[in-house]
Amino acid sequence: MAVQIDGALVQQVAKLAKLSLTDADLPAVARDLERVLALVGVLDEVDVTGVTPLVHPHELGLRPRADEVQPGFTQDQALANAPAREAGHFLTPRVIG
Amino acid sequence: MTTLAAAEAQIAARDAEIGAFLHVETLRGSTDGPLAGLPIAVKDNIAVAGQPMTAGSRILRGYVPVRHATVVDRLLAAGAVLVGKTNLDEFGMGSSTELSAFKPTRNPLDVTRVPGGSSGGSAAAVAAGMAWASLGTDTGGSIRQPAAFCGLAGLKPTYGRVSRSGVVAYASSLDQVGPLAKTVREVAQVYAVIAGHDPHDSTSADQPVSAVAWRDDLAGLRIGVAREHLDAAEGLDPDVQARMHDVLRALQDRGAILVPVSLPHTRHGIAAYYLVATAEASANLSRYDGLRYGQRAENPQTLEALYTQSRAQSLGQEVQRRILLGTFALSAGYQDAFYQKACRVRRKIADDFHAAWQTCDLLLSPTSPVPPWPLGQMTDDPLAMYLMDAFTVGPSLAGLPALSVPVGVDRQQLPIGAQLVGRPFDEATILAVGDVVQRAFATGAA
Amino acid sequence: MSAFEPVIGLEVHAQLMTRTKIFCGCAVSVGGEPNTRTCPVCLGMPGALPVLNAEVVRLAVRAGLGTGCAIQTTSVFARKNYFYPDLPKGYQITQADLPICLDGQLLLDDGKVARIQRIHLEEDAGKSIHGATGTRVDLNRAGTPLVEIVGHPDLRSADEAVAYLRALRGILVTLGVCDGNMEEGSLRCDANVSVRPIGSAVFGTRVEIKNMNSFRSVRDAIMFEVERQVGLITDGDRVRQETRLWNVDLARTESMRSKEEAADYRYFPDPDLPPLHLDPAWLDAQRADLPELPAARKARYERDLGLDLRTATWLTDEPPRADAFDQSVAGMPDLAAPFAVFLMTQVQAQLQRVERTWPELVDAMPVLLRICGKWRGGQLSNKMLADLLQTGFADLTQPLATALTGAESQAGAVLSDDAALEPVVDAILAQFPGEVAKYRAGQKQLTGFFVGQAMRQLAGKADAKVITALLARKLDV
Incomplete structure (x- = not known):
C-alpha cells in the first residue's frame, strides 16, 4: 500500500505516541518514515489471501494461575522509583490544566 | 577458562577502552551448582535486583528494579557470580551497540569496529575475557550477530523456552534471552540453567529440555541449505559465502547430507520483522511516561507536557523512529495494510520453515551477511543497518532456535559466524552440530 | 414529544469476585492505604508480565452461561492503547475481536427479551485524584478484574433500562460473579441513548452517559437525556455525538470536556498472552454447576408458591435474600406466600427506619419466619408484632436474630382464652349501650369499634379473632 506521508499524518502519529515533534522536525521525520515504508512495501508482493495472522509463534494456549494472593510491594517499594510523589501517591501535573 | 579473578582483572584493564559494561558490581548466588564460581555478565535490559537497569536508555536512568528477572534467579541458584550489566543499543533497537544512550561498545577483536548488537556489551565482555559467559537478548538477531562479530557462540533459544519475566520488552512475540560464550559447550551449560517453564511468563512453554548428546559423527543428519540464505542472497560478502561452503564441506565429511531447501519469503522477512517488532514496541514502550519511574521532563506544566517532553527528551532517535513506525502500523486506516499484513506474511515465513523440516533436520546459513563494520559507518543509515538482519529475522519470526557458531576469520582477520537453525524446542540438535562445526574451525581454519 | 421513541443500550462493567487481580497475585480490595496492593505487574514495571487468573475465567463463563451467551472456546486478549496517569502500561488489556462470550439475552419482567452482544474480560484502571498540587495516582485498583457486558440497543424506555440492569444484576449476584454493589462501583453502568421518530428504522445520533451509580440515577439520567434530545430535535437543532456525565445533584447530564482528537486505540492482540482455550468438558461441568437463575426462580415463586409478580420480583432481586427465604420456608408451602409478603411489607418498612441491611437479615430469616408464623396463627397480635419488630430492629447492639429473639420473648403471650377476655368484652358492651343498640339494629360494622375498644383496654395484647x-x-343472640 503506497502511503503519502505528510506533516499532518506524522503529527497525528506523534500525538498518539506522545512524542512531541516541532514543525521543524516534521519534514525530516516524514521523509524518514516514507523511506521505511518504501522498504516494507516489498510485502505487497505477497499474496496473503486466506492467511491467518501469526501473532504467537507456537500458538500454545494460556495456562491460567490459581487465584491465590502473592506478596507484592510495600508502598515504599511501589514508589521507590517515582520521580514525584505525595502522600503515598504517584504525582503528576494536574490532568485538567 | 575465565575465572572471577581473571574477569575482574580484565574489566579493570580493558573496559575503559571497550565500554562493555554500564554497571560493574559483583553479585554472588549459591556457592555450588553447575555454574559455581563462574563469572557471568548480564545485558542491562535484564533485571538484577538492587542494581540500576537502564536498557541503554536515558529514560530509565536511575531506575533500580526491586526483583530479579527469572533468568537471574536461575543463574544465581546455579552458583554463577554476576559481574555487571552490559551495554546495548537502546531497548535492544540496533545492530551495533552504537545506539546506546550512554556510550558505544568496541569490538575487542578490533577496537575500530563494532561488536554487533544489540547485545554488543555482552559479546564484548566475553570476547575480552571480562566474563566467562554472558546473557543477551535476541529479538531479530541481537545475540547471534554480536556473537558472530566477536568470534563467540551465541544461542537464541526457541521462543518460549526461556522466561522473559524481568526482561525489558522490546517486541514481546520475538524477544528471547540466551547465552553467549566462547564455546558452544559453554553456551549449552548456561542454556541448561536458564531454560525451562516459568509460571510468571504466560508465553513460557512447558516443554521438556532435553540434554545435548554431544557427538563427532553426523551420519545421516540432513542439513538444509536455502539458496536465499547463501548463493542467491543479496549483499553477501564473498569471504562469508566461501566460508559457508567450507562449513558445508566439513559437515559432509562427517557424514551429514546436504539438502537444498527453499525459504521463498526470505526477502520479506525484514519488512515483516520491522512492522511486527515496532508495532509491539510502540505499546511496550508506552509505560515509559515519566510517572512511576525513570526520567521526567523538568517542570512539566501539564500532563500532556509531562508525557511528550519526558519521552521526546529521554528516548533516542532510533527508538522514537521505531515507536512512530509501530504506532503508524497499528493506527486506524493503516493497521490492515501494515501490521496485519506483516502478521500474515509472518505466517508464510513460518510455513516456509515448517515445510523445510519435512526434508531436513536443521538449516545452515551465515549469521550476518558481512563481517563487523567500522564504528560510525552505519549510524547515519538506519535502513542499511536493518538489512544486516536478513538471515536472523526469519527464525525470530518463526520462533525457532538459532545458534551462531564461530567459523574462523576472513582475510582481514575478522570473525565469521555460521547460523544453525533448528526445529521448535530442538536446541539439542543445533548445539550438538554447532559443537562439531566449532571444533572443525577451532584452529582458525581460514 | 410522543412522536419520538428512545433507543437505549447499556454497557455494564461488573467487578469479578476474585481474591486476586486479573493478571497478578495482588489482593483485590476496596480502599486501604494508597499503593499498598501493587506489584511489578500492576504497576507496569519494565519486564513485568501478565499471568491470567483462572477464577476470572470461571466467573466470566458463569456470567455468559447465566445470560444465555455462546461461550467461545477460543478468546484473545488485546491491548487498547492510550495514555492516562492511572493506566500504568499505557495500554489496557481487554478483549477485542474475540471476546469470551457472544450473543446472549436477558428476559425482562414484562416478558421482553433484550439481547446481549458480548461479554469480555478486561483489567480496571487505578484511581486519579485531582487536587490543587496536581493529580495523585493510586494504583491499588489497577488490574482489578472486570467483565464488560455490552447490550444491544433493544431498550425503549428508562424503565426498561432499569429492568434490564436489575435482571442482569440478579443473575450476576446469583452466580457469585459480582457483588452487585453500584454505590461502591463494583457494578457500573453506561448508557447509549438516542431518540428517533416512532416508526423510523434508523437510529438517531447516540450519546453515551456515564457516572450513574444507582438504579435511580440510571432511570433519571436516561429520562433527562431523552427529553433533552427530543427538545433539541423539536427545536430544529441536532444531537451531537458525545459523552455526557450524570450530575446527580443537579439532576442533569452534562457534556464532558470534549477530547481534542478522536481516540484511536490501536487494538492489537497482546503478544504477552497466548489465546485462551476452554476445554468443552470443563465448560459442560460449568454449565452443570449453575444454580437456579432469577427468571426461573421468579417463575417458580409464581407457579409453586402462588406469589404475585410484584412480590416474586422483589424477593428475587436480592439473591441472598431469596436463598435464605427458600431455605426457611422449605417444607412449609402454606406459609411461603404470606411470609414473602411479610418480608416485603412489615420487614422492609423496618429497614427504611434503621441502619440494617438485607445481608444481616439472612441470618435472622428463621426467626422472622417463626414470628410471622405466630402472628398468622394469632399468637401475636398486630400491635404486638409491630412492637416486637420495632424493638428488635432498633437494637443495634447485637445481631438481628438475637435482638428479635429477645424482643419476641418480651412480647409475652397474646390473650386468647375466653375466660380472660370475657370480662373485658362485657365491660365494653356495658360502657357503650347506644352502640350495642345500633349494632342490634343492623349496623354490623360496629364490630370493629368494639374490638378496637377491647384491644385498647388490653394494650393490644389480645387475639382479635377471639374477641x-x-x-x-x-x-x-
Whole structure:
C-alpha cells in the first residue's frame, strides 16, 4: 500500500505516541518514515489471501494461575522509583490544566 | 577458562577502552551448582535486583528494579557470580551497540569496529575475557550477530523456552534471552540453567529440555541449505559465502547430507520483522511516561507536557523512529495494510520453515551477511543497518532456535559466524552440530 | 414529544469476585492505604508480565452461561492503547475481536427479551485524584478484574433500562460473579441513548452517559437525556455525538470536556498472552454447576408458591435474600406466600427506619419466619408484632436474630382464652349501650369499634379473632 506521508499524518502519529515533534522536525521525520515504508512495501508482493495472522509463534494456549494472593510491594517499594510523589501517591501535573 | 579473578582483572584493564559494561558490581548466588564460581555478565535490559537497569536508555536512568528477572534467579541458584550489566543499543533497537544512550561498545577483536548488537556489551565482555559467559537478548538477531562479530557462540533459544519475566520488552512475540560464550559447550551449560517453564511468563512453554548428546559423527543428519540464505542472497560478502561452503564441506565429511531447501519469503522477512517488532514496541514502550519511574521532563506544566517532553527528551532517535513506525502500523486506516499484513506474511515465513523440516533436520546459513563494520559507518543509515538482519529475522519470526557458531576469520582477520537453525524446542540438535562445526574451525581454519 | 421513541443500550462493567487481580497475585480490595496492593505487574514495571487468573475465567463463563451467551472456546486478549496517569502500561488489556462470550439475552419482567452482544474480560484502571498540587495516582485498583457486558440497543424506555440492569444484576449476584454493589462501583453502568421518530428504522445520533451509580440515577439520567434530545430535535437543532456525565445533584447530564482528537486505540492482540482455550468438558461441568437463575426462580415463586409478580420480583432481586427465604420456608408451602409478603411489607418498612441491611437479615430469616408464623396463627397480635419488630430492629447492639429473639420473648403471650377476655368484652358492651343498640339494629360494622375498644383496654395484647368471636356470641343472640 503506497502511503503519502505528510506533516499532518506524522503529527497525528506523534500525538498518539506522545512524542512531541516541532514543525521543524516534521519534514525530516516524514521523509524518514516514507523511506521505511518504501522498504516494507516489498510485502505487497505477497499474496496473503486466506492467511491467518501469526501473532504467537507456537500458538500454545494460556495456562491460567490459581487465584491465590502473592506478596507484592510495600508502598515504599511501589514508589521507590517515582520521580514525584505525595502522600503515598504517584504525582503528576494536574490532568485538567 | 575465565575465572572471577581473571574477569575482574580484565574489566579493570580493558573496559575503559571497550565500554562493555554500564554497571560493574559483583553479585554472588549459591556457592555450588553447575555454574559455581563462574563469572557471568548480564545485558542491562535484564533485571538484577538492587542494581540500576537502564536498557541503554536515558529514560530509565536511575531506575533500580526491586526483583530479579527469572533468568537471574536461575543463574544465581546455579552458583554463577554476576559481574555487571552490559551495554546495548537502546531497548535492544540496533545492530551495533552504537545506539546506546550512554556510550558505544568496541569490538575487542578490533577496537575500530563494532561488536554487533544489540547485545554488543555482552559479546564484548566475553570476547575480552571480562566474563566467562554472558546473557543477551535476541529479538531479530541481537545475540547471534554480536556473537558472530566477536568470534563467540551465541544461542537464541526457541521462543518460549526461556522466561522473559524481568526482561525489558522490546517486541514481546520475538524477544528471547540466551547465552553467549566462547564455546558452544559453554553456551549449552548456561542454556541448561536458564531454560525451562516459568509460571510468571504466560508465553513460557512447558516443554521438556532435553540434554545435548554431544557427538563427532553426523551420519545421516540432513542439513538444509536455502539458496536465499547463501548463493542467491543479496549483499553477501564473498569471504562469508566461501566460508559457508567450507562449513558445508566439513559437515559432509562427517557424514551429514546436504539438502537444498527453499525459504521463498526470505526477502520479506525484514519488512515483516520491522512492522511486527515496532508495532509491539510502540505499546511496550508506552509505560515509559515519566510517572512511576525513570526520567521526567523538568517542570512539566501539564500532563500532556509531562508525557511528550519526558519521552521526546529521554528516548533516542532510533527508538522514537521505531515507536512512530509501530504506532503508524497499528493506527486506524493503516493497521490492515501494515501490521496485519506483516502478521500474515509472518505466517508464510513460518510455513516456509515448517515445510523445510519435512526434508531436513536443521538449516545452515551465515549469521550476518558481512563481517563487523567500522564504528560510525552505519549510524547515519538506519535502513542499511536493518538489512544486516536478513538471515536472523526469519527464525525470530518463526520462533525457532538459532545458534551462531564461530567459523574462523576472513582475510582481514575478522570473525565469521555460521547460523544453525533448528526445529521448535530442538536446541539439542543445533548445539550438538554447532559443537562439531566449532571444533572443525577451532584452529582458525581460514 | 410522543412522536419520538428512545433507543437505549447499556454497557455494564461488573467487578469479578476474585481474591486476586486479573493478571497478578495482588489482593483485590476496596480502599486501604494508597499503593499498598501493587506489584511489578500492576504497576507496569519494565519486564513485568501478565499471568491470567483462572477464577476470572470461571466467573466470566458463569456470567455468559447465566445470560444465555455462546461461550467461545477460543478468546484473545488485546491491548487498547492510550495514555492516562492511572493506566500504568499505557495500554489496557481487554478483549477485542474475540471476546469470551457472544450473543446472549436477558428476559425482562414484562416478558421482553433484550439481547446481549458480548461479554469480555478486561483489567480496571487505578484511581486519579485531582487536587490543587496536581493529580495523585493510586494504583491499588489497577488490574482489578472486570467483565464488560455490552447490550444491544433493544431498550425503549428508562424503565426498561432499569429492568434490564436489575435482571442482569440478579443473575450476576446469583452466580457469585459480582457483588452487585453500584454505590461502591463494583457494578457500573453506561448508557447509549438516542431518540428517533416512532416508526423510523434508523437510529438517531447516540450519546453515551456515564457516572450513574444507582438504579435511580440510571432511570433519571436516561429520562433527562431523552427529553433533552427530543427538545433539541423539536427545536430544529441536532444531537451531537458525545459523552455526557450524570450530575446527580443537579439532576442533569452534562457534556464532558470534549477530547481534542478522536481516540484511536490501536487494538492489537497482546503478544504477552497466548489465546485462551476452554476445554468443552470443563465448560459442560460449568454449565452443570449453575444454580437456579432469577427468571426461573421468579417463575417458580409464581407457579409453586402462588406469589404475585410484584412480590416474586422483589424477593428475587436480592439473591441472598431469596436463598435464605427458600431455605426457611422449605417444607412449609402454606406459609411461603404470606411470609414473602411479610418480608416485603412489615420487614422492609423496618429497614427504611434503621441502619440494617438485607445481608444481616439472612441470618435472622428463621426467626422472622417463626414470628410471622405466630402472628398468622394469632399468637401475636398486630400491635404486638409491630412492637416486637420495632424493638428488635432498633437494637443495634447485637445481631438481628438475637435482638428479635429477645424482643419476641418480651412480647409475652397474646390473650386468647375466653375466660380472660370475657370480662373485658362485657365491660365494653356495658360502657357503650347506644352502640350495642345500633349494632342490634343492623349496623354490623360496629364490630370493629368494639374490638378496637377491647384491644385498647388490653394494650393490644389480645387475639382479635377471639374477641370477635366473643362479641358475636354475645350480640348475635
